């Protein structure tokens with residue numbers, strides 16, 4: 001088969017392409033006939049698939065040559081109303097970033113420490129380009145593609161199977177022997193530069209809006225509801241990772257990627273493996289050098305621990321694996337003019353200065369705004385007193401250098417004093433809130449005695465800007481995620497008095513029914529859209545518990561911490577009892593919470609302050625009268641330690657403490673730092689002291705390290 005397609009599609013002349021398409025049309029039709037009508041195929045599924053993919057690839061390069069009798073016209077493209085949701089059996093992870101060599105060295109050191117590898121033991125890492133596209137998970141059952149899903153929030157994505165089938169790099173059937181029953185291949189969908197340029201030319205010729213960059217185009221193309229449109233967009237796919245696998249065909253990262261190639265995927269040719277960090281970094285520089293010549297966009301190099309057994313031991317922290325990191329390329333920069341500095345008031349009252357800029361293109365994207373961080377940053381003094389930009393302050397009218405890196409908000413790096421207008425004045429940062437007029441102050445950090453770099457409005461929920469931002473947060477994607485209730489609607493509802501706080505959202509339908517100004521009569525709304533919104537709100541009354549916790553907007557409680565809290569307490573009732581105890585300064589409740597992995601002192605303090613404030617408790621209680629957060633299902637319920645609270649103490653010999661914690665959590669256990677009445681199991685290594693004593697006083701089950709491995713069946 002490889003010989004047969006000796007000429008790569010990109011090297012075919014138009015004439016050759018036309019001839020091959022004619023041949024393929026006849027050949028595929030013959031195989032279809034034998035397969036369907038005669039039930040007597042003469043080639044394997046994988047060979048058949050390769051023919052179809054070749055046909056598709058040629059058609060995508062030469063859209064004008066698509067024949068009337070083309071096999072691609074016969075697949076019957078599907079148009080959908082919307083994409084179904086797909087839950088990933090294994091979440092799709094993100095990567096931690098490294099911005100320089102030191103970050104990479106620290107990454108390797110962290111791994112050595114975690115695994116307690118000694119200094120001269122080699123640590124093998126792979127290095128491969130980080131493709132700037134969008135990730136896709138392909139599920140094969142018995143070798144056949146059954147689902148293609150986008151990443152979504154990492155847990156739930158969208159079902160784009162019909163569209164994925166139009167990508168020539170994605171096999172419908174896996175090639176080779178001994179394919180595991182379940183295979184999930186993950187990788188990046190992207191659009192090559194030449195395809196991007198010709199698509200934009202075509203769009204412009206048809207008078208349609210053009211795309212900004214290949215990444216957005218790839219995303220837009222993959223998320224077309226009509227797969228016939230996706231089929232006209234030449235997308236590519238590199239395979240580099242996996243999700244659920246019923247069996248692992250190889251034991252290393254490199255081995256797995258090579259196996260994917262054997263199974264019929266394209267893999268990135270620049271992927272290599274290294275035994276030391278210095279040569280790894282040389283490869284980074286080599287990739288950076290070839291970057292301008294590549295046919296696709298890349299934004300860094302990803303390093304991964306090669307040995308899969310080590311990957312397993314390293315496990316995850318929050319949403320990123322400990323065994324991988326993305327080394328990003330230096331950010332792109334440009335000079336432009338600063339026209340104005342606006343102050344925005346955030347959910348927690350923080351006053352954030354935003355730079356309004358003369359639009360400028362940086363790395364293919366037009367930038368009009370940049371963050372100025374805080375007032376010290378504008379003055380040229382960092383939060384720790386360090387001098388920034390050689391002490392140059394930033395003034396309206398200045399020529400400024402901006403930097404944009406990946407998805408982060410652009411920032412101002414430098415000022416050209418020679419071009420500063422004569423009348424430019426130092427910026428005077430407001431000391432009152434621009435939204436409500438309350439004092440805006442910089443707190444003093446009690447621990448360090450230092451002045452906070454952020455100035456905050458003291459108006460609390462009296463401040464309309466804070467209230468609105470809090471409401472937007474409550475309905476946002478990571479929190480309640482209410483369809484049809486976006487920033488615009490929240491602002492309008494707040495303005496018109498329809499909602500003042502989060503609890504009001506769940507009574508909006510009943511109040512609307514009694515109201516003189518019904519939502520359906522408001523401009524821009526109608527009977528159907530109003531009913532649809534109310535239904536969407538009703539549908540979220542039982543959303544996951546952590547979404548409510550995250551939505552409350554408690555300081556330091558991000559999405560991951562909300563998940564940790566929800567998992568620790570399980571349901572609202574247990575949580576509320578603990579919070580009441582915490583607000584009443586109960587020391588046991590405090591100790592219990594500080595001990596939860598991922599929580600600690602800062603979060604405990606923030607929760608205490610939040611639940612000691614009666615206005616917050618009032619909103620939360622009113623909310624709970626109308627909503628019923630879904631309790632947490634216990635993870636890995638078949639594990640013998642699922643749902644148990646485990647404490648590790650003493651020195652461990654077969655695993656490091658971090659590793660022990662990560663392993664227990666993977667098995668669905670809660671890991672705590674202190675022994676209490678709630679502890680189910682103490683794992684005590686040699687040298688265990690007070691915790692062991694306390695455990696025996698309380699009658700807590702205790703095992704040694706070997707006992708732990710026996711218990712979890714890993715002996």
Ligand code: IVH
Pocket residue numbers: 093094095128129130131132133134135151188240241302321324326
């Ligand atoms: S590995 C567990 N490898 O980068 C590891 N990701 O910032 C999962 N990406 O969502 C990712 N090229 O979309 C990996 N060679 C590569 C990649 C890559 C691009 C994307 C991917 C992921 C994001 C994380």
